[in-house]
Amino acid sequence: MYDRAMPISRDQVLHIGRLARLGLSDAEIDRLTVQLSDILEHFEALAAVDTDDVEPTAHPLPLQNVMRTDSVAPSLARDDALSNAPEVEDGLIRVRAVLE
Amino acid sequence: MSELWELTAHEAQDGLRAKEFSSVELTESVLTRVDAVEDRVNAYITRTDEVAREQAREADARFAAGTATPLTGIPFAVKDLIVTKGVRTTAGSRMLGDFVPPYDSHVYEQLKRAGAVMVGKANMDEFAMGSSTEHSAYGVTRNPWDTDRVPGGSSGGSAAAVAAGECIAALGSDTGGSIRQPAALCGVVGLDPTYGRVSRFGIIAFGSSLDQVGPIGRDVEDVATILDGIGSHDPRDSTSDPAPRPDMRHYLGRDVAGKKIGVPREYFIDGMDDGVRTRIDEALRHLESLGCEVDTDLSLPMTEHALAVYYLIAPSEASSNLARYDGVKYGLSERGGSMWENMEQTREQGFGDEVKRRIMLGVYALSAGYYDQFYLKAQKVRTLITNEFREAFTRYDVLVTPTTPGVAFPVGDKLDDPYAMYLNDIYTLPSAVAGLPALSLPCGLSEGLPVGLQIIGDVGAEGTILQIGHAFEGALDEANRLAPL
Numbered sequence: 355m356y357d358r359a360m361p362i363s364r365d366q367v368l369h370i371g372r373l374a375r376l377g378l379s380d381a382e383i384d385r386l387t388v389q390l391s392d393i394l395e396h397f398e399a400l401a402a403v404d405t406d407d408v409e410p411t412a413h414p415l416p417l418q419n420v421m422r423t424d425s426v427a428p429s430l431a432r433d434d435a436l437s438n439a440p441e442v443e444d445g446l447i448r449v450r451a452v453l454e
Numbered sequence: 455m456s457e458l459w460e461l462t463a464h465e466a467q468d469g470l471r472a473k474e475f476s477s478v479e480l481t482e483s484v485l486t487r488v489d490a491v492e493d494r495v496n497a498y499i500t501r502t503d504e505v506a507r508e509q510a511r512e513a514d515a516r517f518a519a520g521t522a523t524p525l526t527g528i529p530f531a532v533k534d535l536i537v538t539k540g541v542r543t544t545a546g547s548r549m550l551g552d553f554v555p556p557y558d559s560h561v562y563e564q565l566k567r568a569g570a571v572m573v574g575k576a577n578m579d580e581f582a583m584g585s586s587t588e589h590s591a592y593g594v595t596r597n598p599w600d601t602d603r604v605p606g607g608s609s610g611g612s613a614a615a616v617a618a619g620e621c622i623a624a625l626g627s628d629t630g631g632s633i634r635q636p637a638a639l640c641g642v643v644g645l646d647p648t649y650g651r652v653s654r655f656g657i658i659a660f661g662s663s664l665d666q667v668g669p670i671g672r673d674v675e676d677v678a679t680i681l682d683g684i685g686s687h688d689p690r691d692s693t694s695d696p697a698p699r700p701d702m703r704h705y706l707g708r709d710v711a712g713k714k715i716g717v718p719r720e721y722f723i724d725g726m727d728d729g730v731r732t733r734i735d736e737a738l739r740h741l742e743s744l745g746c747e748v749d750t751d752l753s754l755p756m757t758e759h760a761l762a763v764y765y766l767i768a769p770s771e772a773s774s775n776l777a778r779y780d781g782v783k784y785g786l787s788e789r790g791g792s793m794w795e796n797m798e799q800t801r802e803q804g805f806g807d808e809v810k811r812r813i814m815l816g817v818y819a820l821s822a823g824y825y826d827q828f829y830l831k832a833q834k835v836r837t838l839i840t841n842e843f844r845e846a847f848t849r850y851d852v853l854v855t856p857t858t859p860g861v862a863f864p865v866g867d868k869l870d871d872p873y874a875m876y877l878n879d880i881y882t883l884p885s886a887v888a889g890l891p892a893l894s895l896p897c898g899l900s901e902g903l904p905v906g907l908q909i910i911g912d913v914g915a916e917g918t919i920l921q922i923g924h925a926f927e928g929a930l931d932e933a934n935r936l937a938p939l
Contacts, residue, residue, distance in 0.1 A: 415650045
């Protein structure tokens with residue numbers, strides 16, 4: 355199903371799947387190995403483009419350091435901000451323990 | 455006797471101002487049409503009939519009081535990634551299946567301020583990732599021209615609703631073609647504004663350096679009117695361009711003789727449909743008959759790299775933007791295990807296949823050892839694509855191309871081949887990568903299905919695009935052709 359010639363290995367897919375916390379099944383990892391390899395193969399022509407002395411574009415607009423005045427204004431009410439939280443306690447979002 | 459739902463927005467405005475009918479009557483006509491065809495189209499994720507009726511009554515009061523605007527009383531479909539206070543907003547995802555936003559997006563605020571009417575939240579590919587609206591957790595939207603075919607995507611619900619008469623006009627969003635491609639496939643008009651033209655405040659994020667909200671309508675005048683209505687500067691979006699906005703409708707009806715049009719040969723590839731090529735060739739002759747100078751001796755060699763650049767940059771930005779869906783603050787939240795287990799379960803259950811695929815692609819392109827090879831390289835080639843467009847616009851007023859290489863394809867046809875699906879966007883990606891405005895408008899049929907003509911302009915040149923589009927539309931008599939549903 356996949357081999358060393360592929361641009362991305364099954365182990366790499368497994369690794370980035372863990373980084374992205376996607377809970378991928380074995381079948382999904384197999385499928386994504388083939389699909390991502392296929393997609394990345396089509397991108398190989400990019401490597402041949404001469405980009406020496408070319409600045410990267412992070413953003414199409416020439417805006418930089420947009421500042422606003424530090425003025426006092428009403429913000430979202432606490433109850434509204436919490437209205438979609440899965441678990442609320444004492445006006446705060448209740449989270450799972452990070453350290454067991 | 456035509457029905458009220460068949461009118462364009464400006465025709466409806468004329469009727470409302472002349473008191474030929476009320477906004478309530480116009481809205482009821484649209485809601486009746488939705489009742490009649492929605493089970494065949496599935497344009498909406500959430501219908502908002504009661505919101506629409508209340509807003510229609512308010513609109514009638516504004517006409518009586520003399521405070522109506524050009525959008526007052528016009529029934530809209532609103533793409534479901536535009537957050538609407540108190541109205542569920544899903545972005546087409548299970549992740550946000552119960553999400554009821556506590557605030558309004560800037561664009562919906564603008565629609566409300568203008569007195570528009572919201573008919574419902576339109577279906578879309580999950581988080582705007584897709585070109586067919588098949589990647590929605592709320593079912594496929596069908597093309598009103600042939601319900602066995604896709605409407606395009608990701609704003610497929612918005613475009614299908616306009617074409618089917620399930621609204622008069624719509625808002626969509628465009629990251630790599632998500633307004634223009636479905637507009638082309640559904641035979642309606644769609645505009646992707648210059649990046650920074652329309653506020654992204656309250657737009658559920660996909661690719662932040664690419665996302666733009668824009669109008670979908672039945673003719674060019676409607677699209678111009680909607681852009682005027684939603685396009686004001688917004689300090690809550692730091693990428694909102696503070697430059698003044700000229701009134702778009704002032705450009706309509708102006709002579710287009712002498713306009714210089716470039717037709718880049720890279721947009722006429724081997725794989726494109728003969729029928730599309732024929733319609734585009736005819737369209738170029740129509741533009742010449744209007745006095746435009748059409749130059750087909752133009753090459754933009756960077757065009758071929760736009761697909762790779764886009765599908766590295768957009769997924770990279772998406773992988774970062776979608777990290778917020780962790781089941782902690784809002785959205786789907788799987789419970790019962792440890793923090794890390796719950797986070798993985800939430801994302802496994804909440805995201806569909808295409809969203810997972812793009813997150814994976816993005817995380818890979820950004821990861822140590824591959825960042826320079828993929829993400830940084832893509833950003834540099836993005837610069838080259840932008841420079842190539844800039845150079846072309848020193849010689850041409852606009853560029854004209856097909857919007858898509860083919861007409862609407864059958865449902866399921868490309869679902870198992872992600873790269874074949876990505877190729878649908880091949881003509882809409884380059885201008886998106888460069889942040890340029892681009893319009894798609896109908897230019898006839900091929901095999902009974904709509905073909906879209908794309909007009910690309912320089913930064914801030916929406917007025918010129920709409921001026922030429924309006925003249926073309928009039929010459930071809932293509933405005934407001936509803937789908938035969």
